[in-house]
Amino acid sequence: PALLPDGADRLARLSGARLPVAGLALTRPRVMGVVNVTPDSFSDGGRHGTALAAIGHALRLAAEGADILDIGGESTRPGADPVSEQEELDRVMPVLEGLAAAGCTTPVSIDTRKAAVARAAIAAGAQIFNDVSALTHDPESLAAAPLAPAVCLMHAQGDPRTMQADPRYDDVLRDVHDYLAGRVRAAVAAGVPRARLIVDPGIGFGKRLEHNVALMQGLSMLHGLGCPLLLGVSRKRFLGTLSGVAVAAERVSASVAGALHGAAQGAQILRVHDVAATVQALRVWEALNPPVADRQT
Numbered sequence: 636p637a638l639l640p641d642g643a644d645r646l647a648r649l650s651g652a653r654l655p656v657a658g659l660a661l662t663r664p665r666v667m668g669v670v671n672v673t674p675d676s677f678s679d680g681g682r683h684g685t686a687l688a689a690i691g692h693a694l695r696l697a698a699e700g701a702d703i704l705d706i707g708g709e710s711t712r713p714g715a716d717p718v719s720e721q722e723e724l725d726r727v728m729p730v731l732e733g734l735a736a737a738g739c740t741t742p743v744s745i746d747t748r749k750a751a752v753a754r755a756a757i758a759a760g761a762q763i764f765n766d767v768s769a770l771t772h773d774p775e776s777l778a779a780a781p782l783a784p785a786v787c788l789m790h791a792q793g794d795p796r797t798m799q800a801d802p803r804y805d806d807v808l809r810d811v812h813d814y815l816a817g818r819v820r821a822a823v824a825a826g827v828p829r830a831r832l833i834v835d836p837g838i839g840f841g842k843r844l845e846h847n848v849a850l851m852q853g854l855s856m857l858h859g860l861g862c863p864l865l866l867g868v869s870r871k872r873f874l875g876t877l878s879g880v881a882v883a884a885e886r887v888s889a890s891v892a893g894a895l896h897g898a899a900q901g902a903q904i905l906r907v908h909d910v911a912a913t914v915q916a917l918r919v920w921e922a923l924n925p926p927v928a929d930r931q932t
């Protein structure tokens with residue numbers, strides 16, 4: 636794949652690229668807080684299963700410094716069973732409406748594979764259509780995508796129910812890059828301005844340990860796609876394997892380590908469960924790694 640000159644991530648940051656999401660400048664890593672309104676999410680399923688609990692959790696994450704709140708009503712963990720459209724709407728819409736009623740101004744992302752859920756969420760103010768299937772799961776998603784201020788296209792190999800059975804790649808970094816390049820083309824052809832697109836390697840979505848490690852090590856290559864990069868490693872299984880921490884919710888330090896690695900590779904958005912810990916770590920990281928334009932020469 637055509638790579639930008641070395642230091643592409645710095646160019647991305649130098650450009651002062653902005654998300655159309657409330658004009659969030661991308662000269663520093665932005666934190667996307669995870670709000671799962673599900674009974675079965677892999678690390679916090681049921682913790683915030685009711686609208687009231689999820690709204691409270693979202694407000695807490697915003698207070699801890701989340702730049703974006705990612706609201707999800709369907710677990711996409713390996714082996715997860717699909718959720719009906721109505722059930723997903725019943726889970727997420729009260730949370731979106733409750734946040735608006737609470738006067739929450741933190742931009743909201745809707746984590747869904749369904750066009751109808753995305754449309755309803757966007758109508759209720761969601762600013763990112765975060766689709767782990769990169770607009771492939773629902774035939775209506777390409778038509779809905781132009782309605783979103785921003786769209787995140789994530790790579791996954793297979794469906795959540797079966798994706799971990801036997802993931803295979805010729806060259807995982809190149810394969811993911813080329814897949815995302817194709818999905819960017821498809822989204823642009825469907826009428827989504829390229830400036831509204833975000834890309835994501837989909838850590839843990841149809842990947843073995845070695846695939847996740849290779850993607851993390853080569854992450855900055857994905858800047859060659861010319862879109863902001865979103866990275867979601869928080870609490871995931873590969874971090875548990877590398878750190879030896881079996882319980883997902885206890886992988887906070889491992890998740891922060893993964894987030895800082897992502898920041899060092901120029902990832903512009905970090906999707907995390909543990910916002911306070913990540914924000915604290917990023918404050919130090921940013922102080923030690925000011926954007927190139929600010930560096931004293």
Ligand SMILES: Nc1nc2ncc(COP(=O)(O)OP(=O)(O)O)nc2c(=O)[nH]1
Pocket residue numbers: 669671673675676677678707709710711712746765766767787789835837838865866867868906
């Ligand atoms: N863009 C993006 N979206 C995502 N949505 C869900 C999960 C899985 O994490 P979580 O939501 O905590 O688990 P579950 O899918 O079980 O709810 N990971 C990503 C990711 O890596 N990138």
